[in-house]
Every structure is written in C-alpha cells, then in structure tokens.
Amino acid sequence: MGRWEPNARGRLEQAALELYIERGYEQTTVAEIAGRAGLTERTFFRHFADKREVLFWGSGPLREHLVAAVEDAPDAAAPIEMVARAVEAVGELFGERRESARRRRSIIAANPELQERELIKLATLSAALAGTLRRRGVTDPAASLAAEVGLAVFKVAFERWVGDAPGQPGLSELIRESFDELKAVTAGG
Amino acid sequence: MGRWEPNARGRLEQAALELYIERGYEQTTVAEIAGRAGLTERTFFRHFADKREVLFWGSGPLREHLVAAVEDAPDAAAPIEMVARAVEAVGELFGERRESARRRRSIIAANPELQERELIKLATLSAALAGTLRRRGVTDPAASLAAEVGLAVFKVAFERWVGDAPGQPGLSELIRESFDELKAVTAGG
Numbered sequence: 001m002g003r004w005e006p007n008a009r010g011r012l013e014q015a016a017l018e019l020y021i022e023r024g025y026e027q028t029t030v031a032e033i034a035g036r037a038g039l040t041e042r043t044f045f046r047h048f049a050d051k052r053e054v055l056f057w058g059s060g061p062l063r064e065h066l067v068a069a070v071e072d073a074p075d076a077a078a079p080i081e082m083v084a085r086a087v088e089a090v091g092e093l094f095g096e097r098r099e100s101a102r103r104r105r106s107i108i109a110a111n112p113e114l115q116e117r118e119l120i121k122l123a124t125l126s127a128a129l130a131g132t133l134r135r136r137g138v139t140d141p142a143a144s145l146a147a148e149v150g151l152a153v154f155k156v157a158f159e160r161w162v163g164d165a166p167g168q169p170g171l172s173e174l175i176r177e178s179f180d181e182l183k184a185v186t187a188g189g
Numbered sequence: 190m191g192r193w194e195p196n197a198r199g200r201l202e203q204a205a206l207e208l209y210i211e212r213g214y215e216q217t218t219v220a221e222i223a224g225r226a227g228l229t230e231r232t233f234f235r236h237f238a239d240k241r242e243v244l245f246w247g248s249g250p251l252r253e254h255l256v257a258a259v260e261d262a263p264d265a266a267a268p269i270e271m272v273a274r275a276v277e278a279v280g281e282l283f284g285e286r287r288e289s290a291r292r293r294r295s296i297i298a299a300n301p302e303l304q305e306r307e308l309i310k311l312a313t314l315s316a317a318l319a320g321t322l323r324r325r326g327v328t329d330p331a332a333s334l335a336a337e338v339g340l341a342v343f344k345v346a347f348e349r350w351v352g353d354a355p356g357q358p359g360l361s362e363l364i365r366e367s368f369d370e371l372k373a374v375t376a377g378g
Contacts, residue, residue, distance in 0.1 A: 080375055115309070116308070116309060119309060123308055141345050145370055148341035148342075148345060152338050156333045156334050159333070160330060181334055185335050186338065186376075187375075187376070
C-alpha cells in the first residue's frame with residue numbers, strides 16, 4: 001500500500017503551518033495541505049486524524065516526558081524540584097523548534113477553538129503531573145500546587161521564548177530563570 | 190411590559206442548576222428552566238443571554254473584583270501579596286454559596302464544552318490580573334508569574350473547598366492556607 005514518502009510527516013506539518021498562516025486555519029482543507037506537501041490526502045490521514053491534530057499531536061509525547069521525568073527524579077527531591085526538572089526536560093525537547101513553535105502560537109492565537117484546545121492540553125498536563133507526584137507520595141494540596149505552578153512557569157517561559165528576538169536564551173534556560181523568579185516572587189508576600 | 194417577579198434571577202439560576210443535574214446540561218431547554226422557576230422564557234432572556242450564561246455570568250464581577258483589589262493594594266505590597274489579597278477578596282465573595290458552587294462544578298465536570306469555557310474564564314482572569322499588575326508598574330515576567338500562580342492557588346483552594354465535607358474551613362481561609370503552602374512548596378526547590 002502507498003509508497004514510502006521521505007519525511008512525509010514533517011512535510012505535511014510544514015505545509016499545514018504555512019497554509020494556516022496564509023489562509024487561516026478554518027479556511028484550509030486537508031486536500032490543500034497534502035497538495036502543498038506534494039502528497040496525497042491518504043498519506044495525510046496515515047499521519048494525522050484531522051487538521052487540528054497537526055497542531056496538537058505533540059501533547060501525548062509532552063505528557064509522557066513530563067511524567068517520566070517526575071518518575072525518575074531522586075527520592076530526596078522536593079516536589080517543586082521534581083516538577084522543575086520535568087519542565088526543564090520538556091524545554092530541551094523543543095530545542096531548535098522555536099520557529100515552528102512561534103508559527104503554531106500565532107495560528108492558535110487567531111482561533112478561539114484552538115485556544116480552548118490549548119488550554120485543555122495544559123490542564124491535562126497539569127493533572128498528569130499532579131497524579132505522578134501523588135503516586136510518588138506527595139500529598140495534596142502540595143501535589144496540585146506544585147503541578148499547577150510548574151505549568152504556570154512553563155507557560156510564562158514559553159511566551160518569553162517565542163516572543164523574544166533571535167539570539168535570546170533558549171527555552172530551558174528561560175524555564176530555569178522563571179523558576180528562580182518564581183521563588184523570588186512567592187517569597188515576596 | 191412583564192410584571193416584576195421577586196428574585197426572578199435567583200429562581201432561574203436555582204431551577205437551571207437543578208435541571209442541569211437531573212437531566213444533563215445538553216438536554217435542558219430554556220423553556221424547562223423558566224417553567225421550573227414558574228416564570229416565562231421572556232423573563233429568562235431578560236436575565237440571561239442563553240442557558241450557558243446561567244453558569245458563567247459571574248466571571249465579569251469576579252474579574253472586576255480581582256482587578257479592583259489589585260488596584261487598591263498598598264504601593265509597598267509585593268506583587269504576590271497584591272494577588273493574594275485579590276484572590277482572598279474573591280474568596281469572600283463566594284461566602285455562603287458553597288452548595289451552588291458544588292452543583293455548578295459537577296455540571297461543568299460532566300460537559301467538555303463547559304470545561305473549555307471554564308478554562309477560558311480562568312485564563313481571562315489571569316490575563317486581567319497580570320495586566321493590572323503591569324499598570325501598577327510590576328514588570329514581566331514577575332507580573333505574569335504572580336498572576337498565573339495566584340490563579341493556580343485559587344483553583345487548588347476552590348477544589349478543596351467544594352470537595353470537603355461540611356464544617357471544613359471557608360474558601361478565604363483555604364486560599365490563605367494555600368498561599369502559605371505555596372511558599373513552602375516553592376521554597377523547597
């Protein structure tokens with residue numbers, strides 16, 4: 001069935017982001033995405049369930065990384081330290097993907113339905129983090145607070161990262177800075 | 190035009206919450222809500238734009254209270270302290286409304302569309318808080334972090350409040366406890 005297309009997934013993703021920016025997310029069809037990538041619709045659907053999934057397929061791997069990092073944290077680590085390690089590890093995942101992260105963000109900012117989806121994604125990540133902390137013996141409200149606060153730091157660092165001019169610090173570094181800033185901010189009260 | 194109905198708004202709200210729990214939010218019509226409250230559909234629409242607004246009309250007043258509390262905080266207060274005052278003030282607003290808060294929460298938990306709406310509401314509140322902090326001269330990332338973290342504390346305290354058995358601490362007290370817990374949690378890293 002269907003011949004093998006080199007990096008079909010990456011080409012489809014790239015084509016989709018371009019079209020969502022040029023024409024708007026709503027107005028873009030799967031046929032157009034496949035056409036721009038020089039592939040068939042059938043190939044598109046081998047990689048993505050629908051055009052929204054092109055923007056959100058990453059939330060599964062993101063959650064797995066967060067959960068694995070908390071599971072692997074040393075027993076002696078404080079809950080917030082477990083969360084900070086996990087969020088920093090995720091920051092490294094994004095590495096060189098700033099340009100596509102920036103595009104993705106502008107697409108999502110232009111569409112209320114996608115914004116809702118993004119908020120749900122973050123809430124799901126926070127719930128997964130809190131659940132993992134509880135399995136490691138952290139009690140509530142510390143588990144929920146550490147998870148919520150960790151995601152808040154991630155959001156703030158991510159916004160700085162995609163907003164900053166090129167040559168600024170990487171995402172992991174901004175995350176570390178934001179955790180330090182968090183300590184300063186919460187100690188201020 | 191329509192005679193004056195004593196506490197029509199409160200009766201409609203009460204009837205709507207009952208029906209959303211008994212029959213499900215999706216299945217309930219405005220006509221049924223008005224009927225249960227002993228009022229007309231026309232009266233319903235004088236008070237609420239649609240059946241969703243019965244659950245979300247409070248977000249406007251909530252935002253105004255948060256913003257006003259941050260605006261009124263003393264100049265010497267640290268950003269997180271301004272946010273803590275604002276969130277505690279909002280906690281007092283809820284006061285005796287725990288039973289309806291609990292009902293509202295179970296209705297929202299049963300419906301993905303309402304969950305999305307609730308997440309958007311919280312994100313809007315966080316943005317309003319951060320904007321007010323900036324107008325008071327707090328720079329970023331401290332403004333965004335303090336706002337995000339303040340909302341995170343609110344969420345965690347609110348969940349405890351609606352989940353706890355009767356006779357537990359009030360919402361404001363749980364919010365204060367959660368801000369203390371936050372300090373302990375973030376200092377732990």
